[in-house]
Amino acid sequence: MLAPGSGAAEHSRLAIVLAFAAVYVIWGSTYLAIRYAVETLPPLLMAGVRFIVAGAILAGLYGPRSTEKLTAAHWRRAGVVGVLLLLGGNGLVCWAELTVPSGLAALLVATMPLWMATLDWAFFGGPRPSRAVVFGLLTGLGGVYILIGDVPLGGAGADLGGTIALLCACVFWTVGSLIARRGGLPKSTLLATGMEMLVGGAALVAAGLVMGEATRVNLAAVSWQSWVAWAYLIVFGSLLGFTAYVYLLKATTPSKVATYAYVNPAIAVALGAAFGDSELSPRVVAAAAIILASVVLILRSARPAGKKQAQG
Numbered sequence: 001m002l003a004p005g006s007g008a009a010e011h012s013r014l015a016i017v018l019a020f021a022a023v024y025v026i027w028g029s030t031y032l033a034i035r036y037a038v039e040t041l042p043p044l045l046m047a048g049v050r051f052i053v054a055g056a057i058l059a060g061l062y063g064p065r066s067t068e069k070l071t072a073a074h075w076r077r078a079g080v081v082g083v084l085l086l087l088g089g090n091g092l093v094c095w096a097e098l099t100v101p102s103g104l105a106a107l108l109v110a111t112m113p114l115w116m117a118t119l120d121w122a123f124f125g126g127p128r129p130s131r132a133v134v135f136g137l138l139t140g141l142g143g144v145y146i147l148i149g150d151v152p153l154g155g156a157g158a159d160l161g162g163t164i165a166l167l168c169a170c171v172f173w174t175v176g177s178l179i180a181r182r183g184g185l186p187k188s189t190l191l192a193t194g195m196e197m198l199v200g201g202a203a204l205v206a207a208g209l210v211m212g213e214a215t216r217v218n219l220a221a222v223s224w225q226s227w228v229a230w231a232y233l234i235v236f237g238s239l240l241g242f243t244a245y246v247y248l249l250k251a252t253t254p255s256k257v258a259t260y261a262y263v264n265p266a267i268a269v270a271l272g273a274a275f276g277d278s279e280l281s282p283r284v285v286a287a288a289a290i291i292l293a294s295v296v297l298i299l300r301s302a303r304p305a306g307k308k309q310a311q312g
Contacts, residue, residue: 015247015251016248016251016252018244019244019245019247019248019251020244020248022240022241022244023241023244023245023248023257023260024260024263024264024267025267026236026237026240026241026244027237027241027245027260027264027267028106028263028264028265028266028267028268028271029232029236029267029268029271030232030233030236030237030241031093031097031102031103031105031106031109031268031271031272032102032268032271032272032275033229033232033233033237034093034094034097034102034105034229034233035097035101035102035105035229035272036225036226036228036229037094037226037229037230037233038094038095038097038098038226039223039225039226040221040222040223040225040226041217041222041226041230042208042213042216042217043091043094043095043097043098043208043213044091044094044095044204044205044207044208044211044213045204045205045208045209045213045214045217046094046226046230047086047090047091047094047201047204048091048201048202048203048204048205048206048207048208049201049205050201050230050233050234050238051086051090051197051198051200051201051204051238052197052198052201052202052205053201053234054194054197054201054234054238054239055193055194055195055196055197055198055199055200055201056194056198057194057239058190058191058193058194058197058239059191059194059195059197059198060194061190061194062188062190062191062194063191063194065188065191066186066187066188066191068186068187068188070186073184074184074185074186074192074195075195075199076184077179077180077184077185078185078186078192078195078196078199079195079196079199080176080179081176081179081180081185081196081200082176082195082196082197082198082199082200082201082203083176083199083200083203084172084173084175084176084179085172085173085176085177085180085196085200086196086197086200086201086203086204087172087200087203087204087207088168088169088171088172088173088175088176089169089170089172089173089176090169090173090200090204091169091204091207092165092166092168092169092172093105093109093165093166093169095165096161096162096163096165096166096169097162098162099159099161099162100158100159100162100163100166101158101272101279102268102271102272103265103268103269103270103271103272103273103280103284104147104158104272104284105162105166105268106264106265106267106268106269106272107143107147107265107268107269107284107287107288107291108144108147108158108163108166108167108170109166109169109170109265110261110262110264110265110291110292110295111140111141111143111144111167111170111291111294111295112170112173112174112261113136113140113261113295113298113299114136114137114140114141114170114294114295114298115170115171115174116174116177116178117129117133117136117137117298118137119171119174119175119178120174120178123178124178124182126178130301132297132301133297133298133301135297136294136295136297136298136301137294137298139290139293139294139297140290140291140294140295140298142290143286143287143288143289143290143291143294144163144167144287144291146283146286146287146290147163147283147284147287148160148163189246190242190243190246193242197238245257245260258299261295261299262292262295262296262299265288265291265292266288266292269284269288
């Protein structure tokens with residue numbers, strides 16, 4: 001689900017600015033939207049139906065346009081990636097936000113580059129982390145400890161169970177991204193994404209049913225905030241946000257697109273504080289500064305000179 005960067009000369013500056021704004025703000029706001037959605041909707045079923053709807057739209061739009069013949073191998077690879085990214089990644093994020101405020105969830109997910117650098121090297125033949133990257137990894141873990149540990153900085157720490165779920169979500173998302181990089185998916189990025197959403201969404205629904213979430217569905221009790229948040233996640237988070245992301249990978253350099261990894265958490269923390277979901281305590285401010293600094297350091301240090309870095 002990756003696309004190479006290309007020169008931006010042929011793309012409108014305004015279009016690029018709008019696409020960056022979409023990725024920064026929309027993806028940063030999805031954490032708060034998830035928080036509202038899971039208030040009265042069961043998390044796994046909510047996420048599963050969301051991705052099935054979005055995947056059907058993408059596959060329906062881009063499947064007929066593709067000249068490539070889809071094979072069982074394409075569906076197998078899309079299925080593996082979709083289950084890892086959406087069931088293991090997004091599903092755990094949705095479940096964790098039952099107990100973890102949206103801003104803290106975004107900060108913990110911001111540790112993704114830590115897992116990417118480590119797991120790529122350990123299991124996928126990636127480059128050995130440099131000293132700067134190792135320092136960034138340790139710094140980022142220090143920020144996570146501030147969020148959950150007994151550190152006298154003021155403000156409550158994050159729920160331990162939710163925190164573990166979010167860190168596991170990062171691992172699943174990283175592994176899914178690294179597998180996707182190895183090929184085997186349709187050439188059309190948006191078609192491949194639609195296929196991943198369909199399979200991953202179905203896996204989320206199945207998991208929700210196994211977890212007994214069907215007994216907790218009471219449509220009459222679902223708040224309008226949850227319905228609006230769910231629709232927002234489909235239209236803006238899954239469709240517009242990802243389309244803008246794919247456009248940027250083609251319109252500018254991947255290293256610039258990577259800045260979303262440390263802008264999204266800042267947006268999420270600010271929105272969470274503004275809407276009363278998250279407390280902007282000294283603990284959160286300190287952890288945010290440390291985690292985001294480690295992400296910046298890792299992204300800058302891990303980028304090979306003279307090469308374009310693919311984004312997961």
